[in-house]
Amino acid sequence: MSRTSKPLPASPAIELRGVSRRFTDPGGQSVGVQPTSLAVPAGEIHGIIGFSGAGKSTLLRLVNLLERPDAGEVIVHGQDLTRLSAPALRQARHRIGMIFQHFNLLHNLTVAENVALPMRLSGEPAARIRERVAACLDFVGLAAKADVHPGRLSGGQKQRVAIARALAPEPHVLLADEPTSALDPRTTLDLLGVLADANRRFGVTILLVSHEMEVIRRLCHRVSVMEGGQIVEQLDIADGRIPEGSRLGGWLAEFGGAAGGASSAPIEPAPHHLAQESAHA
Amino acid sequence: MLETLEELLPEILKATGETLLMMGICLSAALVLGGALGLLVFLTSRGQALERYRAFNLLANGVINVVRSFPFIILLVAISPFTRVVAGTSIGPLAASVPLSIAAIFYFARLIEQTLRDVPRGVIEAAEAMGASPLQIVRHVLLVEARSGLVLAVTVLAVSFLSYSAVAGVVGGGGIGDLAIRYGYYRFQTDVMLITIVLLVALVQSIQFLGQWLARRVDKR
Numbered sequence: 033m034s035r036t037s038k039p040l041p042a043s044p045a046i047e048l049r050g051v052s053r054r055f056t057d058p059g060g061q062s063v064g065v066q067p068t069s070l071a072v073p074a075g076e077i078h079g080i081i082g083f084s085g086a087g088k089s090t091l092l093r094l095v096n097l098l099e100r101p102d103a104g105e106v107i108v109h110g111q112d113l114t115r116l117s118a119p120a121l122r123q124a125r126h127r128i129g130m131i132f133q134h135f136n137l138l139h140n141l142t143v144a145e146n147v148a149l150p151m152r153l154s155g156e157p158a159a160r161i162r163e164r165v166a167a168c169l170d171f172v173g174l175a176a177k178a179d180v181h182p183g184r185l186s187g188g189q190k191q192r193v194a195i196a197r198a199l200a201p202e203p204h205v206l207l208a209d210e211p212t213s214a215l216d217p218r219t220t221l222d223l224l225g226v227l228a229d230a231n232r233r234f235g236v237t238i239l240l241v242s243h244e245m246e247v248i249r250r251l252c253h254r255v256s257v258m259e260g261g262q263i264v265e266q267l268d269i270a271d272g273r274i275p276e277g278s279r280l281g282g283w284l285a286e287f288g289g290a291a292g293g294a295s296s297a298p299i300e301p302a303p304h305h306l307a308q309e310s311a312h313a
Numbered sequence: 314m315l316e317t318l319e320e321l322l323p324e325i326l327k328a329t330g331e332t333l334l335m336m337g338i339c340l341s342a343a344l345v346l347g348g349a350l351g352l353l354v355f356l357t358s359r360g361q362a363l364e365r366y367r368a369f370n371l372l373a374n375g376v377i378n379v380v381r382s383f384p385f386i387i388l389l390v391a392i393s394p395f396t397r398v399v400a401g402t403s404i405g406p407l408a409a410s411v412p413l414s415i416a417a418i419f420y421f422a423r424l425i426e427q428t429l430r431d432v433p434r435g436v437i438e439a440a441e442a443m444g445a446s447p448l449q450i451v452r453h454v455l456l457v458e459a460r461s462g463l464v465l466a467v468t469v470l471a472v473s474f475l476s477y478s479a480v481a482g483v484v485g486g487g488g489i490g491d492l493a494i495r496y497g498y499y500r501f502q503t504d505v506m507l508i509t510i511v512l513l514v515a516l517v518q519s520i521q522f523l524g525q526w527l528a529r530r531v532d533k534r
């Protein structure tokens with residue numbers, strides 16, 4: 033999981049321009065995303081961290097228009113998704129992978145059928161689907177489980193299947209919504225390894241939402257900190273360091289590993305974190 | 314009792330044929346039309362792919378509730394002019410199939426809508442994120458993930474309408490239930506009553522057993 037492969041800033045793979053999305057929660061409070069902008073260069077792993085209700089999942093879901101913005105532009109690989117017709121948007125979504133906290137696999141399909149699904153939806157030829165399914169299951173280390181149903185897999189294995197499914201159509205962009213929040217610390221580390229690998233080997237741009245500081249710190253090149261529906265801070269953390277005096281550094285001192293208040297179990301630190309781990313102890 | 318059985322065998326066979334005819338027609342109508350209606354009601358509900366057609370959702374929900382409010386025997390009589398137009402007659406098993414079909418369509422629509430609600434929202438959303446069209450969501454997600462529930466819904470439908478079809482005797486529809494009412498109930502022939510009830514119990518058990526077996530087989534969750 034080395035971060036030596038920090039990408040050169042190219043034209044952004046994902047660009048949000050002044051997007052906003054307002055909801056009213058049951059208590060009558062206005063929540064969601066305030067007018068916010070974000071640019072993620074191609075090849076970057078970008079984290080979004082914040083407390084519950086900060087609007088981070090909403091922001092992520094704006095990128096593939098699962099959530100439609102009230103205003104603003106959502107540009108993915110040069111294409112403003114908000115201006116597309118429904119069929120054109122579906123076409124664009126074929127190249128935007130997504131994984132979820134609760135995996136969202138189809139339980140009546142086998143592992144291989146799950147991975148094949150996005151390509152079947154976009155009408156790829158059967159031979160090509162077979163080839164990609166085999167390659168992607170191999171990549172996540174689950175080739176042996178191809179004919180098993182997801183109900184018989186562990187949480188970590190399910191998320192690996194979900195990653196294989198997201199990567200099968202060779203997406204430019206992978207959206208990850210709290211992908212490790214339902215998993216134990218060791219499984220979390222394994223999965224972060226898979227995501228980092230996918231980024232390195234396939235150059236897929238990753239936008240990841242998490243409330244776990246460790247996840248962000250180990251995986252991301254840059255991080256956006258969200259509060260009250262807005263990005264309040266953006267930091268370069270490609271070397272795994274969180275600058276002192278930043279809001280994120282303050283949280284780390286106050287809450288340890290987790291921004292959501294849940295204490296994270298101790299994770300064996302990767303070597304390049306050792307120095308700064310003690311600085312924040 | 315054996316004597317009665319022998320004597321009544323032609324009647325029983327005829328009644329069984331009538332029951333199967335009525336069931337075949339009303340179940341087919343329910344599967345096709347009721348299934349489609351239930352699917353549309355589900356898809357137009359809040360948060361689903363065709364949410365923008367909420368007006369249809371409200372209207373269809375209203376109609377389903379109204380039709381399901383009618384006690385079946387009243388529906389049977391109330392729509393007899395319509396039955397005459399569709400079946401060309403208002404008596405006999407074919408005529409009885411018309412109100413049976415109407416009731417079954419709306420009954421099944423509600424069952425289907427409720428069964429589909431068991432498919433987790435997140436799974437549907439994952440398919441949307443993959444670029445699935447509403448039709449693809451139906452075919453590749455809803456019908457796949459809800460299939461054991463759908464089999465059980467058909468089972469419940471079949472058992473309910475086997476029972477409903479007994480009322481068809483009112484318009485000369487015949488059938489096993491009608492036989493029980495005419496001989497067993499009106500003529501106090503307890504043995505006929507018993508035979509027909511044994512027959513109905515056997516039918517219901519078979520339908521239920523088959524339905525549950527199939528539902529288990531297709532459920533890989």
